[in-house]
Amino acid sequence: MTTLPDYNAMSDAEFRQTVRAFVETNYPDIPRYSLSRLHWDEVKPWYMVLSENGWICPTWPRDHGGMGLNAGKHLILIEEFERYGAARVNDIGPVMLGPLLLKHGTEAQKAHFLPRILSGEDVWAQGYSEPGAGSDLAAVRCEAVLDGGEWVINGQKTWCTLGMDANWIFILARTDKTVKKQAGISFLLVPMDARGVTIRNIENLELEAEFCEVFFDDVRVPADHIVGRINDGWSVAKALLGHERVFIGAPRLSAAALSRLKRIAQHSGIWDDPVFRDRYVALQCDVLDLSDLFETYVDRLRDGREIGADVAMLKIFQSELYQRISELMMQVAEEDAGLRHAPEDVRQLHAAATYLSARPTTIFGGSTEIMRNVLAKAVLDLPA
Amino acid sequence: MDASMNEDWQDNARMIVESARAVVPADGALSRVRKARFNGLGFDPKVMQQAAELGWPLMWIGEEAGGLGLGLRETCALMEVLGRGLVPEPVLSTMMAGALLQEALPETVMTGEAVILTAWQDATGALTWQGGAEAGHLTGPKVNLRGAAGADLFAIVTGAGLAIVPRSAEGLTIETAETLDGGTMDRLHMTGVAADFLPCTQVDTVLQDATLAHSAYLLGLADRALEITLDYLRVRKQFDRPIGSFQALQHRATEMKIQLELTRAAIAATARRFDTGADVATRAAGAARCKLRAADLAMLVSREAVQMHGAMGITDEADIGLFVRKAMTEANLFGSPRQQRRLLATRLDQEEAA
Numbered sequence: 001m002t003t004l005p006d007y008n009a010m011s012d013a014e015f016r017q018t019v020r021a022f023v024e025t026n027y028p029d030i031p032r033y034s035l036s037r038l039h040w041d042e043v044k045p046w047y048m049v050l051s052e053n054g055w056i057c058p059t060w061p062r063d064h065g066g067m068g069l070n071a072g073k074h075l076i077l078i079e080e081f082e083r084y085g086a087a088r089v090n091d092i093g094p095v096m097l098g099p100l101l102l103k104h105g106t107e108a109q110k111a112h113f114l115p116r117i118l119s120g121e122d123v124w125a126q127g128y129s130e131p132g133a134g135s136d137l138a139a140v141r142c143e144a145v146l147d148g149g150e151w152v153i154n155g156q157k158t159w160c161t162l163g164m165d166a167n168w169i170f171i172l173a174r175t176d177k178t179v180k181k182q183a184g185i186s187f188l189l190v191p192m193d194a195r196g197v198t199i200r201n202i203e204n205l206e207l208e209a210e211f212c213e214v215f216f217d218d219v220r221v222p223a224d225h226i227v228g229r230i231n232d233g234w235s236v237a238k239a240l241l242g243h244e245r246v247f248i249g250a251p252r253l254s255a256a257a258l259s260r261l262k263r264i265a266q267h268s269g270i271w272d273d274p275v276f277r278d279r280y281v282a283l284q285c286d287v288l289d290l291s292d293l294f295e296t297y298v299d300r301l302r303d304g305r306e307i308g309a310d311v312a313m314l315k316i317f318q319s320e321l322y323q324r325i326s327e328l329m330m331q332v333a334e335e336d337a338g339l340r341h342a343p344e345d346v347r348q349l350h351a352a353a354t355y356l357s358a359r360p361t362t363i364f365g366g367s368t369e370i371m372r373n374v375l376a377k378a379v380l381d382l383p384a
Numbered sequence: 385m386d387a388s389m390n391e392d393w394q395d396n397a398r399m400i401v402e403s404a405r406a407v408v409p410a411d412g413a414l415s416r417v418r419k420a421r422f423n424g425l426g427f428d429p430k431v432m433q434q435a436a437e438l439g440w441p442l443m444w445i446g447e448e449a450g451g452l453g454l455g456l457r458e459t460c461a462l463m464e465v466l467g468r469g470l471v472p473e474p475v476l477s478t479m480m481a482g483a484l485l486q487e488a489l490p491e492t493v494m495t496g497e498a499v500i501l502t503a504w505q506d507a508t509g510a511l512t513w514q515g516g517a518e519a520g521h522l523t524g525p526k527v528n529l530r531g532a533a534g535a536d537l538f539a540i541v542t543g544a545g546l547a548i549v550p551r552s553a554e555g556l557t558i559e560t561a562e563t564l565d566g567g568t569m570d571r572l573h574m575t576g577v578a579a580d581f582l583p584c585t586q587v588d589t590v591l592q593d594a595t596l597a598h599s600a601y602l603l604g605l606a607d608r609a610l611e612i613t614l615d616y617l618r619v620r621k622q623f624d625r626p627i628g629s630f631q632a633l634q635h636r637a638t639e640m641k642i643q644l645e646l647t648r649a650a651i652a653a654t655a656r657r658f659d660t661g662a663d664v665a666t667r668a669a670g671a672a673r674c675k676l677r678a679a680d681l682a683m684l685v686s687r688e689a690v691q692m693h694g695a696m697g698i699t700d701e702a703d704i705g706l707f708v709r710k711a712m713t714e715a716n717l718f719g720s721p722r723q724q725r726r727l728l729a730t731r732l733d734q735e736e737a738a
């Protein structure tokens with residue numbers, strides 16, 4: 001692997017220029033500004049470009065093949081990619097599993113799995129949720145039993161984002177039924193092509209197969225396909241990287257939606273309407289104030305300070321703001337709000353696409369209700 | 385209004401709701417509706433035939449002209465049931481044609497041999513209908529029809545009067561776009577289409593009736609979506625409890641119920657006023673108020689329904705998604721909430737002056 005420059009040593013402006021030039025030069029001939037996720041066969045060229053340049057895992061340490069970016073630089077990278085409308089790659093490996101292995105994996109696991117994520121050889125899916133275990137994730141029932149040096153897995157996972165593209169899945173499996181729910185869960189790694197794994201695609205509200213169910217029927221994997229200790233999977237899974245918990249509340253989705261709202265209003269001739277402006281300005285202030293709040297968390301990350309449960313405020317406000325902007329878009333789109341596809345010339349101004357893509361943001365990654373419960377207890381210290 | 389009249393409308397409403405069972409299964413099953421999506425028309429022509437057999441196109445034709453002569457209370461009762469069942473057939477558009485044409489409604493429409501749809505709107509985001517005629521011909525656009533490819537005839541509303549033209553008329557082209565609910569939204573382009581214009585003084589009244597009727601459809605949609613969601617809150621368990629036991633969700637379910645009952649009351653009272661001789665100003669304001677709240681209601685309930693269903697609500701498999709996409713498609717027809725508020729705002733000064 002070629003050695004990358006020390007990006008953290010660059011000035012922010014210089015790094016921003018570097019990223020901008022990179023994406024403009026290297027972005028392949030695939031869709032930009034897509035509101036729905038692209039599948040692996042479409043987005044792979046971009047993954048490979050990032051991979052070949054050592055840019056696929058921005059937060060991983062440099063000696064593990066990452067860019068070693070600090071929070072501030074990582075944010076700039078994200079911002080510039082989004083500005084260009086670069087598609088989001090299948091990033092569960094780079095974003096979730098990689099950091100998790102770096103923290104909890106054995107040397108053998110790191111040596112085996114990390115390079116395969118970096119090269120794009122392995123594409124990962126996340127198998128936490130089950131039909132009966134959503135908000136109450138600790139209720140997982142998918143079971144794994146040790147038998148002759150192998151885990152034998154039976155059960156079901158669901159809502160696996162882009163699971164149909166993955167060749168590996170990490171799951172939370174029940175390995176002890178006799179103890180408190182959280183204490184009997186293990187974190188296992190399963191190849192999707194193992195005998196006994198079947199998947200069924202699920203169409204989402206946009207009529208796209210973006211997630212799937214995964215069934216395990218006497219699936220056998222070697223005993224060492226476990227991360228962390230047996231029955232310690234809950235704490236392994238909980239340790240999501242600090243960056244990600246902050247960045248999920250970044251104002252960019254809302255900011256982008258706001259600029260689309262503006263263009264819809266201009267397109268339909270109501271941009272000067274004072275009634276519209278009253279509502280637009282209120283939303284604009286929300287976006288700006290969210291940005292300021294967000295920056296305080298980025299500062300904390302930069303200074304290496306702890307991020308507490310209060311970070312949930314960012315995600316709650318961001319996702320609900322995104323939804324409120326999309327609701328106004330639907331109103332100002334008038335009868336066109338009902339169109340399945342926007343006319344070619346104003347494709348990006350499709351109100352319904354934003355409205356629909358905003359729906360799941362208050363459900364995945366901890367629903368708004370669950371996050372409010374957490375805030376009420378952990379931050380406001382209110383009684384149970 | 386005497387008591388017997390009151391009972392009359394209730395009996396009629398009961399009968400017409402009963403007859404709707406032929407189209408809307410009592411158990412709320414949506415398999416027919418699901419199947420009719422994205423089939424090019426977005427609805428089932430056989431059901432339009434059924435609707436004609438049930439006399440629905442004659443709803444708003446006076447009895448003396450061979451129609452049913454029913455009022456808005458009966459219509460809203462029917463539309464609410466159609467909304468609950470997400471019925472995709474353009475029944476309302478046909479009723480409008482009947483109301484506008486009265487005894488001039490073609491025989492073939494009455495028998496169900498032909499489908500007639502009403503084309504009135506001049507432009508998206510506006511409620512004007514006076515365009516479309518020039519020098520004794522039809523010229524210009526008519527927008528936001530639904531299911532135009534399934535029509536044999538169009539009743540074209542213009543400032544110069546009403547024209548009946550066949551879909552195949554020379555100079556008439558149809559631009560079709562798919563809608564979220566699996567139907568279509570269509571634009572008629574007319575260039576010098578030959579037509580006889582029938583005089584028509586009823587357009588505003590019929591549009592107000594239709595706006596109110598469409599509000600009742602949205603009310604039915606929201607009512608059923610809330611029912612489905614409440615059922616889900618009762619059966620879905622997390623943390624060893626029904627999720628409906630969590631107060632965070634209970635309070636929001638309650639808010640939906642309040643909005644629903646406000647809408648229901650507004651529509652019932654407005655329909656009664658329409659049926660008992662309200663003046664033009666009262667009608668216009670009433671239709672606007674109902675449409676405004678019903679559209680907001682349908683969007684609110686369908687949105688909350690998704691959230692309360694969790695990831696299940698994001699799937700196309702779960703029926704609740706059909707309600708979301710239908711609400712998104714229908715909420716802004718006959719004037720979005722924005723348009724209705726604007727209409728009501730312009731009336732403030734008139735009220736002041738009066």
Ligand SMILES: Cc1cc2nc3c(=O)[nH]c(=O)nc-3n(C[C@H](O)[C@H](O)[C@H](O)COP(=O)(O)OP(=O)(O)OC[C@H]3O[C@@H](n4cnc5c(N)ncnc54)[C@H](O)[C@@H]3O)c2cc1C
Nearest residue numbers: 126128129134135159160161360367369630691692694695
């Ligand atoms: C687009 C999308 C992608 C996803 N991708 C993945 C993936 O890749 N891998 C994976 O494992 N999972 C994935 N998920 C699943 C996601 O993690 C779950 O949807 C989430 O945990 C919620 O669980 P649920 O859907 O079962 O809803 P439920 O837990 O059944 O919740 C239903 C409703 O009840 C509310 N509720 C629940 N408990 C409470 C409470 N105590 N107080 C108040 N309200 C409550 C919820 O907030 C919600 O509104 C994805 C989901 C979506 C929508």
